[in-house]
Amino acid sequence: MSIHDKIKEAEKIALRGEKLNQNQIIELLEISPSSIEMQELGESARRISTIASQNKGKVWTAIGLDNHPCKMNCKFCAFGEKWQTSSDFNTWSEEEIMNSASKYIDDGATWVTLRTTEHFNINDLIDIGTKIKNKYKGSYKLVANTSEVNAQNSMRLKEAGYEVVYHAIRLREGIDTPFDIKERERTLTSINHSSLDLAFLVEPIGIEHSNSEIAELLLKSMTFNTQVSGAMARVPVPGTPLYDLGALPEMRLAQIIAVTRLCAGIDVPDICVHPPSKQALNWGANVVVVENGSIPRDCASSKNEWQGFDILTANNWFKECRYELK
Numbered sequence: 131m132s133i134h135d136k137i138k139e140a141e142k143i144a145l146r147g148e149k150l151n152q153n154q155i156i157e158l159l160e161i162s163p164s165s166i167e168m169q170e171l172g173e174s175a176r177r178i179s180t181i182a183s184q185n186k187g188k189v190w191t192a193i194g195l196d197n198h199p200c201k202m203n204c205k206f207c208a209f210g211e212k213w214q215t216s217s218d219f220n221t222w223s224e225e226e227i228m229n230s231a232s233k234y235i236d237d238g239a240t241w242v243t244l245r246t247t248e249h250f251n252i253n254d255l256i257d258i259g260t261k262i263k264n265k266y267k268g269s270y271k272l273v274a275n276t277s278e279v280n281a282q283n284s285m286r287l288k289e290a291g292y293e294v295v296y297h298a299i300r301l302r303e304g305i306d307t308p309f310d311i312k313e314r315e316r317t318l319t320s321i322n323h324s325s326l327d328l329a330f331l332v333e334p335i336g337i338e339h340s341n342s343e344i345a346e347l348l349l350k351s352m353t354f355n356t357q358v359s360g361a362m363a364r365v366p367v368p369g370t371p372l373y374d375l376g377a378l379p380e381m382r383l384a385q386i387i388a389v390t391r392l393c394a395g396i397d398v399p400d401i402c403v404h405p406p407s408k409q410a411l412n413w414g415a416n417v418v419v420v421e422n423g424s425i426p427r428d429c430a431s432s433k434n435e436w437q438g439f440d441i442l443t444a445n446n447w448f449k450e451c452r453y454e455l456k
């Protein structure tokens with residue numbers, strides 16, 4: 131079968147709401163990101179995005195609540211205690227969190243995510259979530275991105291007003307991180323058994339990850355009924371062990387997004403790319419991330435948006451890439 135025929139076949143499968151198999155995903159990931167065939171693949175993914183997302187561009191905002199030396203020492207993370215990349219340790223005050231959430235809600239964010247390190251107390255996360263939902267009405271969804279959660283805490287998060295949990299098995303989990311995949315799976319199952327939605331991106335992708343590793347994790351994420359899928363490139367943080375491997379080229383990230391969109395099919399509405407990429411929006415992503423506070427891809431904590439990418443810029447990108455705003 132020619133590459134052209136494989137792309138056509140993948141689009142038909144996506145339109146039927148079925149998933150691609152591992153071989154089909156790998157074949158699409160093997161296409162050169164700068165080739166004419168890749169353009170064809172990207173356009174195919176963009177057509178599926180129009181249907182699956184109803185052509186709505188959406189902003190995922192994330193507020194990093196705390197920055198503390200973390201004993202887990204993931205090999206890519208600015209917070210790893212061993213890497214000593216930062217001395218700017220802090221936890222945002224309730225007022226700072228509320229103000230940031232309020233601004234993002236006013237600016238039209240679809241999701242407001244409270245992101246924490248492993249050290250943040252789940253009771254505090256539930257408490258601040260309750261306060262945000264009680265104070266700020268609107269159509270946004272509140273998201274928790276925190277440590278492992280069990281069935282009881284999934285239920286408590288839901289009762290507090292959270293609607294989504296971000297949770298992922300990382301690429302090379304247990305190798306570049308100390309986490310046990312089984313523990314991650316227990317959390318994902320708890321989320322699935324609750325009435326919370328799951329967001330799960332393939333991450334953090336570097337040049338060292340093979341097509342089969344990416345395909346395997348993408349398919350695994352789909353087994354957990356992921357409502358927000360996508361791909362996140364690893365941002366090289368100076369001082370971390372994986373820094374010297376460098377960054378994933380944007381075209382490769384956009385290719386992985388296109389394949390993710392086709393793999394997820396028309397039943398997964400939202401495909402997120404991070405860091406933001408117009409090429410990825412043109413090739414099937416409909417969600418970008420705006421974030422502030424403590425960011426594991428950076429050594430400092432800031433009230434301003436990471437790399438200056440704010441909701442206004444995101445909305446301009448959506449228009450340029452022919453998405454309607456939410």
Ligand code: SF4
Binds near residue numbers: 209307
């Ligand atoms: S990724 Fe999370 S668990 Fe790993 S070092 Fe960073 S804060 Fe700790």
